[in-house]
Amino acid sequence: MNQLLLEIKSAYKNFPGKPVLNGVDFSVASGQIVGLLGRNGAGKTTLLECALGLREIEYGEIRVCGDPPNALSETTRARIGYVPQQTDLFEWLTAEQMLAYFKAFYPRWNDAKVGALMQRWSIPPNRMIGKLSGGEKQRLAIIRALAHDPDLLILDEPVAGLDPAGRREFLRELVERTIERETTVVFSTHILSDLERVAIDVAFMKDGQITLQRPLDQLSERVRRIVGPTDLLARLRFGHELARINDGASNARIVALCDDQDELQLQSLKTQGVSIEAVTLEDLFMEVA
Amino acid sequence: MPSHSASIFSISTGSTEPIYRQLVSQVQRQVAGGQLAPGDAMPSVRDVARTLALNPLTVSKAYSLLESEGLLQRRRGLGMWVADIGARKGSSATMRAEMLRPTLERAAVEAAQLEIDPKTALSIFAKILKGKR
Numbered sequence: 257m258n259q260l261l262l263e264i265k266s267a268y269k270n271f272p273g274k275p276v277l278n279g280v281d282f283s284v285a286s287g288q289i290v291g292l293l294g295r296n297g298a299g300k301t302t303l304l305e306c307a308l309g310l311r312e313i314e315y316g317e318i319r320v321c322g323d324p325p326n327a328l329s330e331t332t333r334a335r336i337g338y339v340p341q342q343t344d345l346f347e348w349l350t351a352e353q354m355l356a357y358f359k360a361f362y363p364r365w366n367d368a369k370v371g372a373l374m375q376r377w378s379i380p381p382n383r384m385i386g387k388l389s390g391g392e393k394q395r396l397a398i399i400r401a402l403a404h405d406p407d408l409l410i411l412d413e414p415v416a417g418l419d420p421a422g423r424r425e426f427l428r429e430l431v432e433r434t435i436e437r438e439t440t441v442v443f444s445t446h447i448l449s450d451l452e453r454v455a456i457d458v459a460f461m462k463d464g465q466i467t468l469q470r471p472l473d474q475l476s477e478r479v480r481r482i483v484g485p486t487d488l489l490a491r492l493r494f495g496h497e498l499a500r501i502n503d504g505a506s507n508a509r510i511v512a513l514c515d516d517q518d519e520l521q522l523q524s525l526k527t528q529g530v531s532i533e534a535v536t537l538e539d540l541f542m543e544v545a
Numbered sequence: 546m547p548s549h550s551a552s553i554f555s556i557s558t559g560s561t562e563p564i565y566r567q568l569v570s571q572v573q574r575q576v577a578g579g580q581l582a583p584g585d586a587m588p589s590v591r592d593v594a595r596t597l598a599l600n601p602l603t604v605s606k607a608y609s610l611l612e613s614e615g616l617l618q619r620r621r622g623l624g625m626w627v628a629d630i631g632a633r634k635g636s637s638a639t640m641r642a643e644m645l646r647p648t649l650e651r652a653a654v655e656a657a658q659l660e661i662d663p664k665t666a667l668s669i670f671a672k673i674l675k676g677k678r
Contacts, residue, residue: 435601452564453558472563
């Protein structure tokens with residue numbers, strides 16, 4: 257088994273009057289590309305911030321490259337790249353000054369890559385960051401996070417402020433230079449099509465917990481939505497049920513991760529008014545997130 | 546021998562079919578239809594990944610599956626090629642027959658569940674093949 261770069265065990269955290277991490281178990285092995293999905297307020301940003309030591313959990317255990325987040329070693333720090341959801345720091349510096357400032361903290365800093373990306377993504381190097389557009393700021397934050405060739409890249413909605421062309425550019429960069437270097441990537445996003453292109457695994461977060469973490473291909477091939485008469489469906493049991501919805505109507509539905517035996521059981525029901533469908537990632541999001 | 550660019554592929558997101566499956570079936574179709582001929586060079590994993598903005602692992606997965614099906618051949622250091630027909634597992638007719646197998650297996654399960662004996666099931670299938678009801 258690959259080494260775990262990120263390991264979170266039963267993490268709890270409350271915001272005033274509201275639990276935000278409610279027993280999160282989440283681990284990411286070296287080389288994995290994990291997309292983190294969940295509705296607004298599910299706790300994704302808090303989870304990533306806790307993993308990086310920007311916030312503290314109240315209970316549980318977190319290890320990043322083996323270190324606790326509140327005591328990251330210099331070596332570990334140098335291995336992590338992070339793009340926060342919002343970047344409004346260093347507004348008074350120019351892009352060039354900000355990058356020079358960060359360069360001093362990292363033993364490994366890829367000047368050639370920084371220069372190439374600055375040019376390719378047309379970031380004006382000498383304008384104050386505060387005067388850049390939202391998209392330019394976001395691209396600059398991505399450049400900063402990629403500059404020291406991190407082993408673990410944590411991206412919190414990295415493309416939210418980018419137009420489709422900008423998103424595609426970013427995905428290409430991620431695919432070409434980052435994934436090929438076997439960088440481990442955790443990214444949260446609401447843009448499912450991007451996630452489908454680059455993520456190998458997906459994790460769903462709901463109400464402060466990771467409710468499902470699987471290879472994306474396995475979800476497409478194994479998750480079924482079963483719709484049929486409520487009384488018939490009430491008798492069905494699946495090894496790994498993801499959702500069961502009875503809204504009082506005569507039809508109910510079940511969403512389940514089916515193994516071969518479940519599939520056989522389902523085939524026999526097709527003649528009894530039960531419909532069985534594969535689901536898209538968006539359908540799945542609606543059912544389990 | 547022609548070599549193909551990554552534009553032989555196009556994928557759609559938001560589908561129930563995983564992306565690696567889409568790539569596999571596009572090669573299967575293009576080989577069956579002759580657009581990809583034995584000896585043609587396939588675009589590299591890197592090219593396909595870059596052009597379609599896909600994870601290279603997804604492209605390798607598709608290529609490996611096609612290799613195990615005998616449709617593609619890996620030449621050390623040279624990438625992937627469309628396999629010679631002789632090298633494919635079985636003739637293309639048996640291969641096409643294999644593609645029908647999963648559907649028939651499902652039909653066999655349903656026939657058993659409906660307690661239809663094999664003879665009756667086969668006669669129904671024979672009628673369907675002849676286009677009768």
